[in-house]
Amino acid sequence: MRRNLILGGILSSLVLLAALISFVWTPYDHAAMNIPDKLQIPNAQHWFGTDHFGRDMFSMIMVGARTSLAVALLAVGIGMGLGVPLGLAAAARKGSWLDELIMRGNDLVFAFPSLIIAILITAVFGAGAGNAIIAIGIFNIPVFARITRGGALSLWEREFIMAARVAGKSSTRISYEHILPNVANLLIVQGTIQFSLGILAEAGLSYVGLGAQPPTPSWGRMLADAQTMVSFAPHLALIPGFAIILTVLGLNLMGDGLRDWLDPRLRVRRA
């Protein structure tokens, strides 16, 4: 039953590959406008057609993949980088004021609709990829803090942790040397899911004009630009739309597949 993992892996690697290749090669300069050639449907010269400025859509999708992946990756990085230590600390001091503070803080962030707050952040601090990363990143913190704490709490009851305690290790050392490696599976799976949500959030922010600014291509903005042209040039919306769908689908399948593969309990049940 590795189908999910393989299909998800293939889709995700395709996107990743497109993003990586775009650093060294794209069929055309993604920013080069050629207005007489505008709104071409996909053809031999322009595989995905051209947009309303005559730019090559294939090149834009490739570079747009880079934007999406970079924003999502950094946002997940922020979420993990801050959320995981917070979750570990909360679990190590279960029931203490620190635990309460961290978890109620998380509740507070969770209570807000994430995209609305991301819009608020970018509206206040200015639109741009940097602020989009921070905005999406902030909403990843409680996700990782909770999942880390949840995983860590049960581990703290286990004998090998007891043994480490008896051996005189500090709770910080125990958290990083014993707890963290044992919740890594959870984090990888959650990270994949959050990554796909990050891509959606980036597309959403760009769609309302608060993500990466032109001329940096972004799938969300390509969709927004296409909006008034859907009726006569549907490929302008369909192509970035499919790019987003396939990427998110790929990452979700991969996340599911990874969970099945990494989670020992599920593996035992199947066996």
Next chain:
Amino acid sequence: MTHLQTRRRVGPALAICASMIAGQALAQDDIIVAMQLEPPHLDPTSAAAGAIDSVLYSNVFEGLTRFMGDGSVVPGLAKTWDISEDGLTYTFHLQDGVTFHDGTVMDAADVKFTLDRARAEDSVNAQKALFAGITDVMVVDPLTVKVTLDKPNGSFLFNMAWGDAVIVAPDSIDDIKQKPVGTGAFKFVEWSAGDKIVIEKNPDYWGTPAILDKATFKFISDPTAAFAAVMAEDVDVFSGFPAPENLPQFEADPRFQVLVGSTEGETILSANNKQAPFDNVKVRQAVAHAIDRQAIIDGAMFGYGTPIGTHFAPHNPAYVDLTGNSAFDPEMSKKLLAEAGLADGFETTLHLPPPSYARRGGEIIAAQLAQVGIKAEIINVEWAQWLETVFRGKNFGLTIVSHTEPMDIGIYARPEYYFQYDNPAFQELMTTLTATTDPDQRTALLKEAQTTIANDYVNGYLFQLAALSVAKAGVQGLWTNAPTQATDLTAVSWDK
């Protein structure tokens, strides 16, 4: 059972008949006009917002003179006028029997009130300059008013046609922002904020009565929603259609007619003339030569728009075609940058307000500037932010905006105006122009003014904004051109 079935069949059939009759009756005497922007309030004499005039000009409010759809200025509430030999005194003879919508009589006292209010020290009129030369307004008799100027003003009658100079009454001035009372062929009925404004025929109108009984203005800001509303025939007219890319579809559809005319909107790439490096004329010239106007018109406006080479409307008889002065020539542009000591280019900002001429045009311009080494960082802003940062704060490098006021070349004589062009010779020229009444001399001066700003490359002159409207095929009498911001419905009717 049979009984019931019969009723079931007849019921809908009757309903259809009824709606057909109602539909036809409605189609003849009322109209739904959509536009993008909703007015902030309804007093045209105390705000710069063009949306106010778009709803009320000519329909509800009238001035001493008025604009026609072709841009000409004709008598309005003033039937005739005499101008003294020295050009300093205008004696207006008002139309007889004009009443405001609240029933009060419009007479010379109202004219005096309006003009005195507009030129007062504490006036909040957005175009105080229109009234600046007035030294005295005197009521001669109820139908005659004498206006004295400090010096001859060749455009005084033109000025009095503006929406900012419409005649208002002292009795109704307090509530004018919510409940406008004018003299027009339509009277205001209701305003549901965020949705619509309704006006209806004024049965006591002094002039040619309106043909329509009722008109509803709807406000649809989103271009996609605008397209859907017209396609679904939810609105009868969309005045100032925001998405030029959709017009070919309307043109191909027999249900609709597309009106393409000209506006007074000079769409320009404004440069901050006081900020380095744009304080150097060579740099501004380099920017001008880096721009391919046709690409912008085709790419941003889908072909709608007329290239301009100076800040003047091409349909005006005094227009000089100076587009050759700043022809697309990237090599020339690079050379000029090198001469200015910026051979490696430079970085600047490009503030873009929401309309597609700015957002799309800006993307194209940024790409064109990049070709000559100028890196313009695009900053998309909302209108409020644009007014704050660019217009008032003057904190920008480049910006794109359409200057929609008619005959507004005079803004180049205001050194504090946001692009901060400070040329005493030009200011002198404008002073002379204002004092000149001879038409030939005025034309010559206007031509000189156009050439001066084009040679100084004050701003990048892009194109004259097209007036784009879509209407159902049966609608007649709409303005094609937009000599001022107005949706004059007084002559509009339905075919058949």
